[in-house]
Amino acid sequence: xxxxxxxxxxxxxxxxxxEKALNYFLKSTATQQVNVTVLEKxxxxxxLKSALVSLEGADAQAIAQQWAGSIQWQCASTLRPRHKRxxxxxxVACFEQPDEINDQEIVFETMRSxxxxxxxxxxxxxxxxxxxxxxxISVKVQSERSQHANKKLAKQLIAWxxxxxxxxxxxxxxxxxxxxxxxxxxxxxxxxxxxxxxxLTSK
Numbered sequence: 001x002x003x004x005x006x007x008x009x010x011x012x013x014x015x016x017x018x019e020k021a022l023n024y025f026l027k028s029t030a031t032q033q034v035n036v037t038v039l040e041k042x043x044x045x046x047x048l049k050s051a052l053v054s055l056e057g058a059d060a061q062a063i064a065q066q067w068a069g070s071i072q073w074q075c076a077s078t079l080r081p082r083h084k085r086x087x088x089x090x091x092v093a094c095f096e097q098p099d100e101i102n103d104q105e106i107v108f109e110t111m112r113s114x115x116x117x118x119x120x121x122x123x124x125x126x127x128x129x130x131x132x133x134x135x136x137i138s139v140k141v142q143s144e145r146s147q148h149a150n151k152k153l154a155k156q157l158i159a160w161x162x163x164x165x166x167x168x169x170x171x172x173x174x175x176x177x178x179x180x181x182x183x184x185x186x187x188x189x190x191x192x193x194x195x196x197x198x199x200l201t202s203k
Contacts, residue, residue, distance in 0.1 A: 015047035069190030
């Protein structure tokens with residue numbers, strides 16, 4: 001099961017809402033029967049334009065149904081204090097996991113992870129770069145400590161991008177994943193949060 005959080009081309013306040021929603025989501029699912037992995041983040045200046053997470057486990061479907069839809073954030077803009085708007089909307093779309101790709105279709109490279117992590121990051125080649133041979137689609141994954149886990153996530157991410165690529169190749173620009181980035185229903189929110197500390201106010 002995949003969940004896509006998106007600002008849907010909204011302003012930076014919406015990107016900030018995506019980041020806050022993702023952080024809330026990760027904290028709220030930590031004690032549930034689900035394994036959540038952040039597969040991809042697209043940063044903006046102050047937040048995230050979008051994020052893609054994978055859900056596996058007994059509670060995955062229920063959690064996905066709870067979050068899928070429009071998310072409303074009621075808060076005066078901290079980026080533009082004089083801005084009158086106080087309601088910001090983002091979208092969360094749920095998708096089935098794409099079919100897994102065979103290893104023969106992918107070239108894997110291992111490398112040292114970069115960023116925070118101390119000596120472990122510097123001494124082990126746990127990061128994986130995966131390139132789909134036929135299309136040239138390439139991803140790098142270093143979120144997990146083991147090379148095997150990062151390889152598994154890289155294959156999932158390649159499958160996600162490949163499916164979107166194939167749809168575009170067939171001129172299917174109205175596919176649900178493409179639309180999810182551009183259409184957010186403003187009103188009738190699935191979940192509503194308020195304030196800069198992003199407190200859940202209703203379900």
